[in-house]
Amino acid sequence: MAAAPSGRSATDHVVRKDAPVQGLYHFAAEADPAAGGGIFGMLFPFLLMLLVFWLLFWRPAQKRRQQEAQMQNALVPGVEVMTKAGIYATVIEVQDTDIVLEISPGTRIRMLKAGVGDVLTPQADDTPVEDRPDFGDDDKPGKD
8 A cells, every 4th residue: 555645554544623523423423322312302303293293183183073973963854964975955864873865855865874964054044945936846747
């Protein structure tokens, strides 16, 4: 090997006290293990992220599920509902886990209570469909 100008070999490393240390290895080797706060210092960011995740996602979803379950358990015959598929219907019969809905006069469907998306509250100025003048029997056979 050729000697360096100062008399050292080319593979010798020079550590200067006045020069800034470069590289992650030097930072890790010089770090004081007791100065990091121990295991709590490492777990704190993780626990903080879990808390934020719980506050933003799990808690509102839990409240939404509770409200939905209360609404589904309060269903009674005669109430107008909108299903999660967007079908407007009237509750005819309520059983343990499912309900019978009338989606048009004489057309009934049976579905799970969980399929009900919203209970509709009637407005004061609502007119029942049967009483409206534009509700006719034009689809009956025998009419021209």
